Amino acid sequence: MKKFLITGFSGFVGRHFVEYLENSKISAQILGIDLAESSTGRSYAYVSQQFKQIDLLCEQEIERVLLEFQPDYVLHLASCSSVAFSWKNPVLSFHNNMNIFLNLVEAIRNSGLKTRMLSVGSSEAYGNINRDHLPLVEESPLDPVSPYAAARVSQEMMSKVYAEAYGVDLVITRSFNHIGPGQKDIFVISSFAKQIMEIKNNGRKEGVLATGDLEIMRDFLDVRDVVKAYYLLLTKGTKGRVYNVCSGTGCTLREVLDEMAAIAGIEIRTRLNPALVRPSDNKVIIGSNKRIYEELGWSPTITRQQSLEDILNYWGGELV
Amino acid sequence: MKKFLITGFSGFVGRHFVEYLENSKISAQILGIDLAESSTGRSYAYVSQQFKQIDLLCEQEIERVLLEFQPDYVLHLASCSSVAFSWKNPVLSFHNNMNIFLNLVEAIRNSGLKTRMLSVGSSEAYGNINRDHLPLVEESPLDPVSPYAAARVSQEMMSKVYAEAYGVDLVITRSFNHIGPGQKDIFVISSFAKQIMEIKNNGRKEGVLATGDLEIMRDFLDVRDVVKAYYLLLTKGTKGRVYNVCSGTGCTLREVLDEMAAIAGIEIRTRLNPALVRPSDNKVIIGSNKRIYEELGWSPTITRQQSLEDILNYWGGELV
Numbered sequence: 327m328k329k330f331l332i333t334g335f336s337g338f339v340g341r342h343f344v345e346y347l348e349n350s351k352i353s354a355q356i357l358g359i360d361l362a363e364s365s366t367g368r369s370y371a372y373v374s375q376q377f378k379q380i381d382l383l384c385e386q387e388i389e390r391v392l393l394e395f396q397p398d399y400v401l402h403l404a405s406c407s408s409v410a411f412s413w414k415n416p417v418l419s420f421h422n423n424m425n426i427f428l429n430l431v432e433a434i435r436n437s438g439l440k441t442r443m444l445s446v447g448s449s450e451a452y453g454n455i456n457r458d459h460l461p462l463v464e465e466s467p468l469d470p471v472s473p474y475a476a477a478r479v480s481q482e483m484m485s486k487v488y489a490e491a492y493g494v495d496l497v498i499t500r501s502f503n504h505i506g507p508g509q510k511d512i513f514v515i516s517s518f519a520k521q522i523m524e525i526k527n528n529g530r531k532e533g534v535l536a537t538g539d540l541e542i543m544r545d546f547l548d549v550r551d552v553v554k555a556y557y558l559l560l561t562k563g564t565k566g567r568v569y570n571v572c573s574g575t576g577c578t579l580r581e582v583l584d585e586m587a588a589i590a591g592i593e594i595r596t597r598l599n600p601a602l603v604r605p606s607d608n609k610v611i612i613g614s615n616k617r618i619y620e621e622l623g624w625s626p627t628i629t630r631q632q633s634l635e636d637i638l639n640y641w642g643g644e645l646v
Numbered sequence: 647m648k649k650f651l652i653t654g655f656s657g658f659v660g661r662h663f664v665e666y667l668e669n670s671k672i673s674a675q676i677l678g679i680d681l682a683e684s685s686t687g688r689s690y691a692y693v694s695q696q697f698k699q700i701d702l703l704c705e706q707e708i709e710r711v712l713l714e715f716q717p718d719y720v721l722h723l724a725s726c727s728s729v730a731f732s733w734k735n736p737v738l739s740f741h742n743n744m745n746i747f748l749n750l751v752e753a754i755r756n757s758g759l760k761t762r763m764l765s766v767g768s769s770e771a772y773g774n775i776n777r778d779h780l781p782l783v784e785e786s787p788l789d790p791v792s793p794y795a796a797a798r799v800s801q802e803m804m805s806k807v808y809a810e811a812y813g814v815d816l817v818i819t820r821s822f823n824h825i826g827p828g829q830k831d832i833f834v835i836s837s838f839a840k841q842i843m844e845i846k847n848n849g850r851k852e853g854v855l856a857t858g859d860l861e862i863m864r865d866f867l868d869v870r871d872v873v874k875a876y877y878l879l880l881t882k883g884t885k886g887r888v889y890n891v892c893s894g895t896g897c898t899l900r901e902v903l904d905e906m907a908a909i910a911g912i913e914i915r916t917r918l919n920p921a922l923v924r925p926s927d928n929k930v931i932i933g934s935n936k937r938i939y940e941e942l943g944w945s946p947t948i949t950r951q952q953s954l955e956d957i958l959n960y961w962g963g964e965l966v
Contacts, residue, residue: 432737470807
């Protein structure tokens with residue numbers, strides 16, 4: 327039975343990772359850690375869970391946990407992942423991305439354990455994208471434009487140094503936009519879904535949503551496909567290598583909104599709220615998942631229709 | 647009279663910057679800050695100096711100093727610049743490079759001052775170099791291979807974010823190897839010079855030096871040319887832009903050693919000490935100074951012969 331240490335355990339992706347192990351009948355012992363209080367949720371047949379509240383900015387705490395638990399795998403999900411927050415407080419955002427990563431990877435280096443780590447990064451690393459060069463492959467140039475993105479590229483550079491020079495066993499991702507049931511409504515698709523279900527549950531047939539730029543196109547991947555990719559990367563990825571984790575296709579926010587409205591059976595009109603338009607956003611972000619497909623056989627399995635139905639159900643109870 | 651805040655003031659470059667202002671008859675008020683205790687040194691006619699002992703890891707301290715002194719220019723020299731140290735303690739090295747930079751630039755952003763900053767970086771940012779593409783120009787790819795180099799690239803990325811998105815007025819350097827009188831003997835040329843002058847001052851005509859790989863070629867620039875470049879970049883550089891600060895020519899460590907031995911009039915034999923050979927070092931690093939020459943008219947003025955004489959004098963009193 328393998329032992330997984332999961333940082334940022336209280337978040338959206340951590341819970342789905344546990345569900346993935348359970349549903350795949352993979353016996354596992356999990357220690358979840360998070361700055362926020364959390365419970366381990368429901369009981370499972372294949373997965374045993376513990377939880378500890380820990381601040382990853384505290385080097386001693388993470389060292390102690392690592393030596394006590396002696397994980398085979400570390401899934402490093404903890405991050406301060408809001409680009410908007412990084413604009414408001416770049417220093418705090420940087421500390422809670424780069425510095426916590428550094429504490430963790432240094433603790434692994436010093437532990438003498440054979441632990442393998444997944445260093446989860448972000449497609450934000452690509453930054454300013456030349457549209458002629460889509461979809462983005464792992465060799466595409468990185469040009470971070472936000473404090474959050476700069477922190478992610480820093481993490482990736484240091485991941486490579488730790489893997490290549492210190493021999494720490496880690497695999498690196500550039501993860502594109504996740505969607506799925508359980509995601510907080512500070513993220514755009516969840517926010518749309520929540521508002522649509524509020525309109526529906528108020529018995530109305532139509533409503534108005536204030537939105538940012540709906541023409542931006544993103545590469546959305548269901549979180550249940552994301553966690554499957556993370557499991558494969560942790561157990562079979564190539565050490566020191568970067569992998570895009572993405573669907574390989576793009577759709578606009580307007581398309582997603584229209585599809586969700588159709589599923590919910592209501593009509594949505596939109597009103598542009600300039601405050602929701604991000605000034606330096608790329609219009610189009612689409613990644614290539616060729617590397618992870620060819621090396622590990624991973625490809626997305628959940629259709630967008632299924633994702634959006636499940637997200638709407640999450641926010642509003644059963645759809646009729 | 648312009649006000650300069652100089653971080654890392656107790657170091658080699660800070661002192662030479664003050665000398666440059668004085669020798670150029672540039673009236674200036676200087677506040678030097680450093681983690682280490684320091685004196686302001688001798689009195690000058692054109693330059694007035696104060697010193698404060700400050701830890702740049704303390705955000706509140708740097709904010710207070712900035713608001714009290716209200717500098718026109720910030721010359722950010724403070725760094726933990728040893729690559730070797732960064733291998734031994736990557737976390738501490740990172741904090742004392744990237745995090746102190748971040749505290750400083752964030753304090754400038756929040757201050758509302760029109761302060762212009764020089765974000766001093768390193769040629770280490772280039773990392774693994776393709777020898778077919780020498781000399782290195784600012785557009786050359788960055789591929790940091792040490793924790794120190796990764797911190798420097800992080801600083802550079804965040805410098806660009808602060809300049810482009812927040813409008814903080816800063817200019818960025820990639821500074822190549824400095825040499826000159828006053829540099830500590832943890833750096834290779836100073837170490838050679840010190841040992842040569844010890845041999846000479848013991849009345850011997852020959853001696854043996856333990857060295858690392860003497861065939862590596864570097865782009866050495868006299869610190870007095872470096873500080874002139876920094877003054878020009880601070881006062882006339884283009885906001886948000888990166889500039890190589892380098893001589894534009896390379897020479898091997900063996901050439902430098904032979905030239906110094908000749909100046910001192912002694913014979914040196916060398917013995918390879920494997921502990922001094924860095925495993926992942928580039929064989930050749932040469933930069934192009936075309937950009938800073940074309941934009942600001944800067945070029946090196948001190949010959950290598952002059953540099954080496956001054957360095958030997960620094961370590962051993964007057965040469966005969």
